[in-house]
Amino acid sequence: MVNDNGVYSLYIDELSSVYTFKICTEDYSLQYGSTDTFEFDVPMACINAYGNNFRVKQINGNSTTVYGATLLFDYSNPSAPTLTVCPDIYLAGDVTDWSNHKKGYRFIKEGDSYVLRTKDLNGRFKIVAAVAPEWDAQYGGVASIKSGRTYQLQRDGCDMTIENPLGDIELVFNKVNNRLTVNKFSDISGNLTYYLTGDFNNWNPHDERMRFIGSEGIYELKIPRLTGEFKITTPDWKWQFGSMVKGIKYNEVIPLESAQNECNMYFEEPIAQEVAITLDMNNLTLSCIGMPMLYLVGDFNDWTILPFYAFDYNDGTYTLNTPHFTGDFKIVDREWNIQLGTKTQEQIEAGKNFCLDYAATVGDNIRFDGIDNANSDTRLRMTLKADGIGNKPTSITEPPLITNSEIHYDYFNLQGMKVNRPTKGIYIRHNNQISEKIYIR
CATH class of the missing domain: 2.60.40.3620 (Immunoglobulin-like)
Structure with missing residues (x-):
């Protein structure tokens, strides 16, 4: 039981008149029951006695079950304790x-x-x-x-x-x-304030960075990145809105539900980037736009989408630091709805700009034969301008060749917090020359 100034409370999922019970200490040195007629929501006088157990009353001679109740044992006056049973x-x-x-x-x-x-x-x-x-x-x-x-x-x-x-x-x-x-x-909806609340901010309903701005029932919020589950809430948690839709997609309008501790929402994208959320409280709907996650796939990784080869996005530019590779490749989103390649079959070279095209489902791959004198420590940095896919350049550049023995690395999680001893997972590894995303198995 939880003690609050001498009043102990305990929530019980179910109570039945088939069974009896007592309030007692762990060693049974104190035991409390009652001789009063059992009533709900009424304090019953307790006696310190062996026997005289509490029993839920039968109604019209039938066995009775209480489907959820709070027991309040008032011991603020030890000479006259009481028990109140409050059904849900x-x-x-x-x-x-x-x-x-x-x-x-x-x-x-x-x-x-x-x-x-x-x-x-x-x-x-x-x-x-x-x-x-x-x-x-x-x-x-x-x-x-x-x-x-x-x-x-x-x-x-x-x-x-x-x-x-x-x-x-x-x-x-x-x-x-x-x-x-x-x-x-x-x-009353026009008099309320709405916040985005979720895993990303430890479900803090007072995070002013996540406050929706608007009027007349239409509210907007822009955030650079969003991960995990979330809801729309008022700061007092009295109103919570989620959705039965499993996995929110960009550019779709989804219905919201009034949901106490249920119907959390999440994006299909593992990391939603440059997200703009529009909240329509007149019609209880939510819509989002954002930048998709892009991945490097090719011969070198069996054309498999892996977190290790996910591009970082910031202010209109995708970047990826990756180990040296050779062969055909593309840049794609998680569902392969976006595929960036080349229609000209031109071979790409390190250090030069290269224009991308929207690629066919099969083919239009980009060819890269690597750089001279590459070894296991060679890294490639790829930069993709997101504001002009198809007519803006992307480039692969070659950093100096360095060995692991010459590098001091700092590690950060995806929220930018420094990690002294990284374990299994995805991290940002940084030294004075490059930053790269790594996956520790």
Whole structure:
């Protein structure tokens, strides 16, 4: 149990009236049970005794199961401890086939209230405790409710419906006074601030570099590179948006979903570069443009796309430092939708500019016979101007021949942080002459 000023809390996935339980110390020197009638959400007086175990009450003689509950053991006054069992709160209705513990419809405790954010709340519903088979607690109110208003609910009240139920909806239920507030996202979206939050910034929802800028429901964000999973969030995490689309592609419009701790997004590209994201909160869609990752493939690596031969991109230029190679090659993207080669069959030479063409699926390879006196330490630097593929030059240049014994290397990860002892993975290796991407097996 977690101790908060003498109040210990523990979340239990399931409690059944078939079993009994106690609150005790690890060595059983203190054991607490109760002789009170078991009730939910009501503090039960505890006694220090052997026996008198807690047991979930049976309802109408039936065995009862609680599908998720928080136990609050109040030991702030050791002479009069209490236990309160607070079942999870769910929405039950036509959208859940009247299940009172359907995944995705559980209210989350935020401060003094319980909050559910859901989508398209068609039909009738109530707010209920996750107790089965008999419903121990259910709250209803007026038959038709509207966004932007607060309603007084009653236990065993009437089924409710929402006017204009389509779209993202927020239900805020205060269990102390049984009040329900209803908000439609479309009514409040213009007053919110949105951030890109994900693996790349340790899921920090306050990263001002990742704040979307815009108005009237259209927001934009530009970032140089993006890796891993991410979401669109408000800084308080109350609103989170993801997508069911697996792998975002450039130049596609994808639908967003209101998603608490689910539906994380990611790009098909392992590293999204020069990304511009457009967020349309009026229609809940997201679209992106960016620069594709390019790879060197050829005879030397069996025409296989490998991270070791991925170009770095920065400010309109792709660069790659690679070991010396010979033979035919191309520059391609991960799906081979972009293939850069030559239509002239002209052989490329180190140190000279060379114009590329969009290549056919088969053929149009570039020929490179290497440089004179090359050895295992020889490196080649390739530079590709991205703003004019097909009419701007790329060049292969030859650095001085040096041996490993003459080199002091520094290693950096792909986020630019220095690594003193690199292990397996992809790194940037740098000395005073060249920087290169390497893969340590």
